[in-house]
Amino acid sequence: MTDKKKQILAVALELFANDGFNGTSTSKIAKEAGVSEGLIFRHFEHKNGLLNALVQQAVERIRLLIEPILIETDPKKVIQKSIDLPFALPESEYPFWKLQFKLKWENDYEQDKMRPFIEKLTWAFSNLGYIQARKEAEVLNHIIESISIGILREGRKSQEGLKEFILRKYLK
Amino acid sequence: MTDKKKQILAVALELFANDGFNGTSTSKIAKEAGVSEGLIFRHFEHKNGLLNALVQQAVERIRLLIEPILIETDPKKVIQKSIDLPFALPESEYPFWKLQFKLKWENDYEQDKMRPFIEKLTWAFSNLGYIQARKEAEVLNHIIESISIGILREGRKSQEGLKEFILRKYLK
DNA sequence: GTCTATAAGTAGATAGAC
DNA sequence: GTCTATCTACTTATAGAC
Numbered sequence: 001m002t003d004k005k006k007q008i009l010a011v012a013l014e015l016f017a018n019d020g021f022n023g024t025s026t027s028k029i030a031k032e033a034g035v036s037e038g039l040i041f042r043h044f045e046h047k048n049g050l051l052n053a054l055v056q057q058a059v060e061r062i063r064l065l066i067e068p069i070l071i072e073t074d075p076k077k078v079i080q081k082s083i084d085l086p087f088a089l090p091e092s093e094y095p096f097w098k099l100q101f102k103l104k105w106e107n108d109y110e111q112d113k114m115r116p117f118i119e120k121l122t123w124a125f126s127n128l129g130y131i132q133a134r135k136e137a138e139v140l141n142h143i144i145e146s147i148s149i150g151i152l153r154e155g156r157k158s159q160e161g162l163k164e165f166i167l168r169k170y171l172k
Numbered sequence: 173m174t175d176k177k178k179q180i181l182a183v184a185l186e187l188f189a190n191d192g193f194n195g196t197s198t199s200k201i202a203k204e205a206g207v208s209e210g211l212i213f214r215h216f217e218h219k220n221g222l223l224n225a226l227v228q229q230a231v232e233r234i235r236l237l238i239e240p241i242l243i244e245t246d247p248k249k250v251i252q253k254s255i256d257l258p259f260a261l262p263e264s265e266y267p268f269w270k271l272q273f274k275l276k277w278e279n280d281y282e283q284d285k286m287r288p289f290i291e292k293l294t295w296a297f298s299n300l301g302y303i304q305a306r307k308e309a310e311v312l313n314h315i316i317e318s319i320s321i322g323i324l325r326e327g328r329k330s331q332e333g334l335k336e337f338i339l340r341k342y343l344k
Numbered sequence: 345g346t347c348t349a350t351a352a353g354t355a356g357a358t359a360g361a362c
Numbered sequence: 363g364t365c366t367a368t369c370t371a372c373t374t375a376t377a378g379a380c
Binding site (some may be wrong): 022161 | 307
Binding site (some may be wrong): 027 | 359360361362
């Protein structure tokens with residue numbers, strides 16, 4: 001991947017996250033990235049190719065993010081790491097995740113990247129003696145998702161107070 | 173409000189919810205609503221006026237939706253009604269609520285319509301002897317929000333199993 | 345004469361081609 | 363890197379209905 005290609009993707013990510021896909025023109029991307037508009041089409045064929053590339057990045061980034069949880073063998077640590085997940089996101093990646101959450105509302109967006117994560121949570125709750133481990137996992141996943149949204153929309157501080165509270169709720 | 177004005181709003185709602193605000197042209201709205209494009213601007217001044225009208229509707233609809241909870245005096249019923257909230261939404265209103273959740277990701281969207289709801293939940297938990305009533309309320313609000321999103325994206329059935337589980341969790 | 349509606353425009357932006 | 367056919371939000375001219 002050339003520097004200019006990377007630069008185009010980085011700018012597209014930021015603009016898509018802020019102004020939406022349809023609210024962002026290819027000419028604006030080119031201008032902000034300091035490249036000619038034609039280069040965008042050379043690298044990505046059409047505007048949608050840009051989005052596809054960003055979504056592909058997301059698949060890999062989510063995989064890396066939940067990997068340490070999937071290989072964890074201590075059920076308590078699985079839960080603790082899961083709750084910590086949204087708080088551990090570097091702020092520089094917020095636009096990236098914002099875009100992913102926005103895209104979830106598009107009709108043709110592939111879901112279920114978190115399926116292995118929920119399976120692992122189920123395993124953890126099961127191991128800790130919870131009877132309805134699956135439901136517990138789904139509820140905790142809901143909480144984590146909603147906290148993530150809160151962090152992305154209003155900043156980490158808006159949710160920080162909840163972290164200790166939830167940890168205690170599940171691990172004491 | 174004339175029939176044609178209502179018709180324009182109804183079509184705009186559906187198209188904005190499906191294709192996004194920037195992904196929807198005024199000409200398409202006019203065509204689908206069976207009116208001339210000019211009529212949109214006569215009634216709503218500019219395209220944004222359409223959105224404003226829809227958001228205004230939302231403010232009122234949310235108020236009506238949470239009102240029965242706010243006037244409830246039995247704390248257990250407050251929690252039960254709150255958990256029931258997303259499941260009680262008529263399916264015909266799903267596009268409407270989808271649009272509201274999408275708009276939450278826009279920068280200039282007014283938040284905090286749910287503040288009185290969280291206050292009431294806090295009051296309920298406090299009344300039931302919970303020590304950290306405020307945090308409990310925030311967590312339950314997170315769960316309800318995330319379940320709502322699940323219902324709007326994947327249908328009511330995808331979340332139905334969680335309802336009894338959460339009710340039992342909080343009310344037994 | 346105001347209100348509701350339309351059809352036919354305009355100037356600028358847009359994705360993509362050359 | 364210039365060009366263009368198409369689409370965009372919005373306007374103007376016009377006119378019947380109450």
